[in-house]
Amino acid sequence: MRSIINKLLLGTMTVASVACTGNYLDINSNPYQPGDLSADDYALGSAMNNLASCVVSSDVNTAQFTDCLLGGPYGGYFADSNTSWSKTIANFNASDDWTRVFLKSDRIIPILYTNLTAVENLATQTGNQVPLAIAKIIKVAAMSRVTDAYGPIPYTEIGKDGSITTPYDSQEKVYDTFFQELSEAVEVLQANPEAALTATADYVYSGDLTKWIKFANSLKLRLAMRLTYAAPDKAKQWAEDAVKEENGGVIESNEDNAQWNYFGTTTNPLYTATRYNAAEGTETGGDTHAAADIICYMNGYNDPRREKYFVQSEWGEGMEYVGIRRSIELTTLGNNVRKYSGVNVGQGDPIYWMNAAEVAFLRAEAKLPSFNFNVGSKTAKEYYEEGVTLSFEQWGASGVSTYLSDNTSKPTAYSDPAGTNSYASQLSSITVAWDDAASEEAKQERIITQKWIANWMLGNEAWADHRRTGYPRLMPATEAGNKSAGIVDSNVGANRIPYPSDEYVSNAANMPGALSALGGADNYATKVWWDKKPGRENIQPGN
Numbered sequence: 001m002r003s004i005i006n007k008l009l010l011g012t013m014t015v016a017s018v019a020c021t022g023n024y025l026d027i028n029s030n031p032y033q034p035g036d037l038s039a040d041d042y043a044l045g046s047a048m049n050n051l052a053s054c055v056v057s058s059d060v061n062t063a064q065f066t067d068c069l070l071g072g073p074y075g076g077y078f079a080d081s082n083t084s085w086s087k088t089i090a091n092f093n094a095s096d097d098w099t100r101v102f103l104k105s106d107r108i109i110p111i112l113y114t115n116l117t118a119v120e121n122l123a124t125q126t127g128n129q130v131p132l133a134i135a136k137i138i139k140v141a142a143m144s145r146v147t148d149a150y151g152p153i154p155y156t157e158i159g160k161d162g163s164i165t166t167p168y169d170s171q172e173k174v175y176d177t178f179f180q181e182l183s184e185a186v187e188v189l190q191a192n193p194e195a196a197l198t199a200t201a202d203y204v205y206s207g208d209l210t211k212w213i214k215f216a217n218s219l220k221l222r223l224a225m226r227l228t229y230a231a232p233d234k235a236k237q238w239a240e241d242a243v244k245e246e247n248g249g250v251i252e253s254n255e256d257n258a259q260w261n262y263f264g265t266t267t268n269p270l271y272t273a274t275r276y277n278a279a280e281g282t283e284t285g286g287d288t289h290a291a292a293d294i295i296c297y298m299n300g301y302n303d304p305r306r307e308k309y310f311v312q313s314e315w316g317e318g319m320e321y322v323g324i325r326r327s328i329e330l331t332t333l334g335n336n337v338r339k340y341s342g343v344n345v346g347q348g349d350p351i352y353w354m355n356a357a358e359v360a361f362l363r364a365e366a367k368l369p370s371f372n373f374n375v376g377s378k379t380a381k382e383y384y385e386e387g388v389t390l391s392f393e394q395w396g397a398s399g400v401s402t403y404l405s406d407n408t409s410k411p412t413a414y415s416d417p418a419g420t421n422s423y424a425s426q427l428s429s430i431t432v433a434w435d436d437a438a439s440e441e442a443k444q445e446r447i448i449t450q451k452w453i454a455n456w457m458l459g460n461e462a463w464a465d466h467r468r469t470g471y472p473r474l475m476p477a478t479e480a481g482n483k484s485a486g487i488v489d490s491n492v493g494a495n496r497i498p499y500p501s502d503e504y505v506s507n508a509a510n511m512p513g514a515l516s517a518l519g520g521a522d523n524y525a526t527k528v529w530w531d532k533k534p535g536r537e538n539i540q541p542g543n
Contacts, residue, residue: 044122044131045201047115051135052204052260054112054142056351057269062108064273065101067459068288069094070149074494075462076293076452076474079324081285081337082277090327092477092484092494092524100500102146103153103164110162112142117160130195130209133188134202137216140178141258141353144223145460147174149497151528152517154510165507168514171529172231175223179238182220186247189213203262204353213248215258218359221250221375222461225362226468228371229532239366239373251359254394258353267347270457274343284311284342292323292414293474295341296427298453300411304397309456311342315417325414325421327477327493332420339417345457352458355394360387361451368440368447381434384447388432391454407433414475421478425542428473445471467495467531470539487525491540494524495531 057063072078073090080090087093102108116135123132147153155174157166169177189195189209197207205211224238243250251257278286290310298306299321306321313322324333324340364383366373376383385404392400410431414423430445438446448471452462466474477490488494499522504511520526 044119045198047118048131048135048197048201049203049262050111050115051119051138052262054108055138055145055260055353057105057107058262058266059107060269060272060276062101062105063269064276064287065098065105066108066145067270067457068273069098070102070497071145071459071461071463072288072457073291073326073459075459075466076291076326076472077457077459077462078274078288078343079291079326079340080287080330081289081324081333081340082287083330083333083337085330087483088330089494089497091481092327092488094497096498096501099497100502102149102497104500104502108142108146109158109164112139113158113160113162128195129188130192131197131201133185134197134212136181136185137212137219140181140223141219143174144178144219147171148226148460148464148528150499151496151526152514154507164503165510167510168517170517175227175530176234178223179220179234182216183241186213186216189216190248204258204260210248211256214251214256215354217242217248218250218258218354218362221359221362221366222354225365226464226530229468229534230530232371236371236373239362239375243363243375251354251356254356254390257355257394259350259355260353261350263348263350268345268349268351270343270351271345271347271349274345279338282314282338284314284338284340288343289337290321290323290341290343292325292416292421292423293427293472294453294456295321295323296414297411297449297472301403301406301409301432303453304399304403305392305395305453305456307344308395308397309344311344313341314339319417322417323414325416325423325475325478327481327490328421329478329480332480333418336418343457354458355390355454357387357391357394357454358451358458358461360384360390361447361454364447365444365451368443370440380443380447381436384434384450387447387454388450391450394454403432405433407431407435423475423541427475427541444469445473448472466493467528467536469533470536473539473541475541484524487523489525489537492537495527497524498522 056067068078070089073080080088087095089098116139119132119135123129143155151171152168153174154164154166155169156177158164159166189212195209199206221239221242224235224242227235241247274285274288276286310321312320315322321341360383363375364380364387366375367380367383388404389400408431410429411427413426416422430449448465448469452465452472455461482488482490515522518526
């Protein structure tokens with residue numbers, strides 16, 4: 001058992017080199033189809049790596065839609081910057097081939113389930129459950145992003161080939177299943193402490209099962225906190241279960257961060273996607289630039305991590321970091337697009353799934369009096385400051401002590417150098433320094449704001465936090481930028497994305513059940529199940 005898969009070779013993956021920016025192209029062939037795993041260790045290594053590609057896809061087209069055009073803008077990190085686009089997710093009027101990707105792309109669910117099935121078959125044949133346990137953790141990491149985008153999804157009855165022509169589960173049932181699957185995976189890994197995957201079969205943790213256990217528990221904690229307003233008893237149960245030392249604990253050090261280090265010989269898809277259609281000679285980006293929201297916060301706080309996160313703008317001295325406002329009429333950017341700050345991601349950078357800072361912030365929020373979860377011995381203040389410190393360490397930034405003691409600096413208003421999309425109100429009055437005398441609401445805002453900054457580029461996670469808590473406070477869509485025909489409140493933003501139109505044809509028998517579980521119209525405004533915080537819609541910039 002010490003080296004269960006000690007002959008594995010690196011599984012090859014085909015990564016698209018050009019991002020599709022108009023229509024998402026369906027590809028009938030599946031380059032990630034596993035082979036006969038019982039006969040070929042190479043195929044098992046390939047299957048494990050293919051599974052990892054389903055969290056944030058290695059395919060540029062897919063990653064562009066899920067993370068650059070959906071999670072990034074809705075989470076306040078990225079802004080669309082292709083002036084020829086008139087129908088976008090950020091404008092709440094995207095065509096179906098943009099919003100369908102999480103459910104219908106052949107690069108996510110079909111890959112996930114065909115490779116998962118292959119690993120399941122191997123577990124049956126050999127009795128070795130360790131790769132399957134890791135595969136289940138990856139499945140939860142990938143599918144949690146899908147359900148949080150739509151609400152109810154097919155999950156417990158998805159076909160072994162990835163077919164979603166099955167009944168939809170309520171989001172509550174999906175989450176219940178997530179918790180059970182993570183718990184079962186941890187039990188298997190704890191029962192096999194000497195087992196290991198070789199590094200070439202595991203570009204996340206190089207086969208270290210102790211770290212996989214910590215990630216599984218940390219993911220459980222993330223998902224548990226999602227339920228704080230919808231199912232507080234379940235949130236408490238699973239949050240407290242996640243941090244128990246006897247269950248293996250959670251991520252507490254940056255050495256245990258969950259990150260996919262696959263891009264040594266291939267290019268990080270977010271690097272390619274953000275720079276697609278870039279003007280010749282520019283370094284700031286193409287279809288995607290940094291959003292004004294996060295830059296306004298970090299400029300206001302004089303945050304030392306800015307140089308790690310953003311490419312400096314071309315606006316000149318004193319305007320080193322200037323983002324583009326999200327959900328605007330893109331034609332207003334004119335020829336100035338290239339001047340705004342870009343996304344600082346390298347060709348060989350890993351893709352982060354979860355970091356130690358986020359876990360500390362999760363524990364800080366769980367410690368607030370209204371929750372009072374037993375998630376560790378430290379106070380909310382201590383976990384909060386630990387989260388900020390871990391983030392500075394992760395990004396190699398200095399000056400954390402000065403940053404944490406700043407009780408005066410606040411996020412700035414947005415002054416667009418082009419003069420077209422400014423937002424005159426200060427986004428928030430929240431400062432960095434912890435204040436024990438502050439209201440619980442202010443404490444939650446402080447925690448979530450710093451968690452948001454620390455989770456840079458994890459846009460879908462930031463969007464989930466914004467919907468759950470109302471924080472961070474983000475700029476509203478402009479009047480011209482809200483193209484939802486009145487469906488979306490500009491101050492609130494999107495609560496979900498619509499189901500793929502093909503589901504009403506190919507899965508027609510199950511769509512009534514999906515809509516019943518959703519509990520509202522299939523549009524951007526209907527809330528997902530866990531979005532239950534009273535008065536969340538009233539939390540807006542400047543109030």
